[in-house]
Amino acid sequence: MVCLGNICRSPLADGLLLRKIKEQGLDVLVDSAGTANYHIGKAPDHRMIQTAAKHGTSLEFLRARQFTSKDFQNFDHILVMDQSNYHNVAKLARHADDLKKVEYFLHYLYPNQKEAVPDPYYGTLKDFEEVYQLVDKATDALIQKLIHEH
Ligand code: 4NP
Numbered sequence: 001m002v003c004l005g006n007i008c009r010s011p012l013a014d015g016l017l018l019r020k021i022k023e024q025g026l027d028v029l030v031d032s033a034g035t036a037n038y039h040i041g042k043a044p045d046h047r048m049i050q051t052a053a054k055h056g057t058s059l060e061f062l063r064a065r066q067f068t069s070k071d072f073q074n075f076d077h078i079l080v081m082d083q084s085n086y087h088n089v090a091k092l093a094r095h096a097d098d099l100k101k102v103e104y105f106l107h108y109l110y111p112n113q114k115e116a117v118p119d120p121y122y123g124t125l126k127d128f129e130e131v132y133q134l135v136d137k138a139t140d141a142l143i144q145k146l147i148h149e150h
Pocket of ligand 1: 003004005006007008009010034038119120121
């Protein structure tokens with residue numbers, strides 16, 4: 001899961017998916033990263049931690065890192081939160097097969113619509129709650145896909 005800072009949207013997707021994968025007994029490697037280097041090593045934004053905690057998911061153990069072209073080697077699916085993330089990740093693709101791994105995170109909820117998870121960083125707690133609701137639905141859809149793939 002990839003966003004810009006790796007402190008709001010992608011850590012939420014990471015933590016929620018990890019929790020649901022455990023609940024379903026699936027064996028899937030999940031991680032998140034940001035395209036930017038601003039927040040490397042930091043815990044998620046406290047507003048994201050607070051919103052996820054309210055819904056029973058803990059995120060405080062996660063630490064931000066930057067997406068690298070090595071991630072194409074280590075992961076089968078690279079799921080981006082918005083169009084800008086898509087372009088930044090695509091620039092690091094080494095060949096056409098890397099690019100084929102890149103998909104919009106909301107694709108499983110809204111197929112082929114290039115729908116974005118809005119960036120809540122400059123927003124209010126209400127924006128964080130909206131991101132939570134969207135990411136919760138999208139991770140449910142993703143879990144269904146993973147169950148059918150296994
Ligand atoms: P994220 O949100 O990409 O969902 O982690 C952001 C976090 C930090 C910044 C922008 C977006 N920033 O400009 O520092």
